[in-house]
Amino acid sequence: MQSHGFKILHTSSHSRARRGKITTPYGVVETPAFVTVGTKATVKSLTPEDFELTGTQFIFVNTYHIVLFPGEGVVRKAGGVHTFSKLNKPIITDSGGFQVYSLARRQIEITHDDGAIAKAHLVKINDHGVEFRSHIDGKKHIFTPEFSIQAQKNIGADFVVALDECIFYGASKEYTKKSLERTHTWAERSLKEFNRSREKSAQPAQEQQIYGIMQGGLYTDLHQKSIEKIASMDFWGIAIGGVAVGMTAKEVYGVVDTATTVLGADPRPRHLLGIGSIEDIVDYVMCGVDTFDCVIPTRCARVGLLYDAPIDTIVKNAGKRSLKKKANLTLDITHTKNKNDFSPVSRFCNCYVCSNYSRAYLHHLFKQKELLAYRLATIHNLAYIEKFFANIRKKIEENKL
Amino acid sequence: MQSHGFKILHTSSHSRARRGKITTPYGVVETPAFVTVGTKATVKSLTPEDFELTGTQFIFVNTYHIVLFPGEGVVRKAGGVHTFSKLNKPIITDSGGFQVYSLARRQIEITHDDGAIAKAHLVKINDHGVEFRSHIDGKKHIFTPEFSIQAQKNIGADFVVALDECIFYGASKEYTKKSLERTHTWAERSLKEFNRSREKSAQPAQEQQIYGIMQGGLYTDLHQKSIEKIASMDFWGIAIGGVAVGMTAKEVYGVVDTATTVLGADPRPRHLLGIGSIEDIVDYVMCGVDTFDCVIPTRCARVGLLYDAPIDTIVKNAGKRSLKKKANLTLDITHTKNKNDFSPVSRFCNCYVCSNYSRAYLHHLFKQKELLAYRLATIHNLAYIEKFFANIRKKIEENKL
Numbered sequence: 001m002q003s004h005g006f007k008i009l010h011t012s013s014h015s016r017a018r019r020g021k022i023t024t025p026y027g028v029v030e031t032p033a034f035v036t037v038g039t040k041a042t043v044k045s046l047t048p049e050d051f052e053l054t055g056t057q058f059i060f061v062n063t064y065h066i067v068l069f070p071g072e073g074v075v076r077k078a079g080g081v082h083t084f085s086k087l088n089k090p091i092i093t094d095s096g097g098f099q100v101y102s103l104a105r106r107q108i109e110i111t112h113d114d115g116a117i118a119k120a121h122l123v124k125i126n127d128h129g130v131e132f133r134s135h136i137d138g139k140k141h142i143f144t145p146e147f148s149i150q151a152q153k154n155i156g157a158d159f160v161v162a163l164d165e166c167i168f169y170g171a172s173k174e175y176t177k178k179s180l181e182r183t184h185t186w187a188e189r190s191l192k193e194f195n196r197s198r199e200k201s202a203q204p205a206q207e208q209q210i211y212g213i214m215q216g217g218l219y220t221d222l223h224q225k226s227i228e229k230i231a232s233m234d235f236w237g238i239a240i241g242g243v244a245v246g247m248t249a250k251e252v253y254g255v256v257d258t259a260t261t262v263l264g265a266d267p268r269p270r271h272l273l274g275i276g277s278i279e280d281i282v283d284y285v286m287c288g289v290d291t292f293d294c295v296i297p298t299r300c301a302r303v304g305l306l307y308d309a310p311i312d313t314i315v316k317n318a319g320k321r322s323l324k325k326k327a328n329l330t331l332d333i334t335h336t337k338n339k340n341d342f343s344p345v346s347r348f349c350n351c352y353v354c355s356n357y358s359r360a361y362l363h364h365l366f367k368q369k370e371l372l373a374y375r376l377a378t379i380h381n382l383a384y385i386e387k388f389f390a391n392i393r394k395k396i397e398e399n400k401l
Numbered sequence: 402m403q404s405h406g407f408k409i410l411h412t413s414s415h416s417r418a419r420r421g422k423i424t425t426p427y428g429v430v431e432t433p434a435f436v437t438v439g440t441k442a443t444v445k446s447l448t449p450e451d452f453e454l455t456g457t458q459f460i461f462v463n464t465y466h467i468v469l470f471p472g473e474g475v476v477r478k479a480g481g482v483h484t485f486s487k488l489n490k491p492i493i494t495d496s497g498g499f500q501v502y503s504l505a506r507r508q509i510e511i512t513h514d515d516g517a518i519a520k521a522h523l524v525k526i527n528d529h530g531v532e533f534r535s536h537i538d539g540k541k542h543i544f545t546p547e548f549s550i551q552a553q554k555n556i557g558a559d560f561v562v563a564l565d566e567c568i569f570y571g572a573s574k575e576y577t578k579k580s581l582e583r584t585h586t587w588a589e590r591s592l593k594e595f596n597r598s599r600e601k602s603a604q605p606a607q608e609q610q611i612y613g614i615m616q617g618g619l620y621t622d623l624h625q626k627s628i629e630k631i632a633s634m635d636f637w638g639i640a641i642g643g644v645a646v647g648m649t650a651k652e653v654y655g656v657v658d659t660a661t662t663v664l665g666a667d668p669r670p671r672h673l674l675g676i677g678s679i680e681d682i683v684d685y686v687m688c689g690v691d692t693f694d695c696v697i698p699t700r701c702a703r704v705g706l707l708y709d710a711p712i713d714t715i716v717k718n719a720g721k722r723s724l725k726k727k728a729n730l731t732l733d734i735t736h737t738k739n740k741n742d743f744s745p746v747s748r749f750c751n752c753y754v755c756s757n758y759s760r761a762y763l764h765h766l767f768k769q770k771e772l773l774a775y776r777l778a779t780i781h782n783l784a785y786i787e788k789f790f791a792n793i794r795k796k797i798e799e800n801k802l
Contacts, residue, residue, distance in 0.1 A: 045772035070765045364471045371446035
């Protein structure tokens, strides 16, 4: 089996964009690359055979969801996530933190007999870790850096990520500073735990590698401080995570620009968490981001929004487009105008779906809520975004990006 | 393109079981054969590539559903159902009658201002045809024999079926007689319309063939009269349809036994509508039935009931087993006992799913309502039933059935 490696093959003469290659025991990832989200150890509706149709290179599995069901112990007993789920591609898991924090700002109301209302947070954060209750069965869980690393080792993906505190949008500078200290301490604890139990992964033969993760809320000086700190540590890869839900495109660009500027020629792979709208990706590639995970292509597919735009034009017209008005890049297949349209989903695409099926048939499947609708739509959107990334890679090689 | 044909290759020395071959422009069907239900021009969750994994030979599409959405005109404009849906196998459509009649016994209640309650049937049947309102948009439809044949020609399957009146369970002999007269008149009208517009099918190049259909409610003398009448007409194939929802296994066996006894050595293919439980199929094969359609394998799959029983034993122990207590032939994959079971779904199966996935993973997918659950379960159940039929065919060749 091939061991883990990352090589920068070419840097654009035109921008900070990098053309690279990640090698893993489960295959090669040509970068810049899209990481398809397979939350619960399944890319919704697809089998590995479909990845050959879509060109999928890399898969993202969510530790939070696996811990809650079926439990990381089941996946370990199965021999790790590749064996359990037959996802035959390089896989990265997250720390589980993001999903926990998305519960953190919510409160539950408990009404007492006398009408008094008590409010309770679902999540408690302190320096030890994050305590929360399962949204499935109410069971209490505590995610510490050590637990998160152990869970990820049990799941047995190729790459794991250190636990951080994903700060909420609009947090004060004072709170953000305190939170960032915690994130940095947790980064050290995560790395220590990872190195300590290096030999105890789900599949002993399988080597894993670890990404550190930067934070910093809305504050550029804290982003700078965080990326310097994380980059100084012995992580195999760097994840850019200081992106809170609610941030504007301009704010996100600021985080990525700061992080990649500080990283400069750092030779480690850089992953941008949770960003994947076609309009924005080129901007971040030009900053020097190597990999992106996002639910957009698969989630949009399942509601019938299918990519239909000229890839070459999008890539060519890139620049600071993320700061501009979004273009209309998708077709709403559920619209009645498609009922008698026997042309393929997109004239800019020659994927399995566009080569075989018509808009009329997909419209029919979506209107009838037929299971095949979600599968075909997912294949199209994933094939499209992979072709989009292939175009980006080519443009970097040609110094056109 | 190959034209339509049916050849009996061998008749068992042991029973009335026939080993045959149906040829069509879309391929060959080895009989006895299972006809997979693809109600709305899709076998739920599957692509044609999956039929290679399952061994699917023959597909059943429901005219009622297609007429209601997207409309038979859309399918015609697409070039017929094979082109529209890419179902690359021989296809048979039904008349649409069965679904209409399943509404026929229901009433809707209309409450007036003064509290008076009026009751109205959703369906009106007379000699002209059946009038009903769409369950989707309330639009009025009239299915006459002529309309049904035209709709089926527009859909463009390889085989169409004459319109009949599917009588409700428990109908009096008097009503059944009257209804049967109507069914026979409709058989004549269906055949006349089919021959009249033979050249106007969805795909002019595509030849279609027509099945007549017998009825007769609960009365053996009427079954006899009906099968004699239908067999005397110039239908390409014979469908046994006198099977009402609610009939006992013994009653159904009576209909099939009578029909096939009367048919004797009639060389046309015989289709038994809507019957497909593994426990019963062998009995009907031994009566001389050639093809069977049923939702059981696919519908059970989608609720997590997966075939897990030794095929050879079931086939070997066949006889009048349909009259006996049902055996437990399925595994309920949603049961918690499967959570840590890393063995395949069935040790009697080597299908794509059993070769690649564990009970634990399927359990996980089902508990999490993941789309892949329904797809993998469907592949397993269809592969299993196809293997079951392959075993039956072999046993007939060997005069062991």
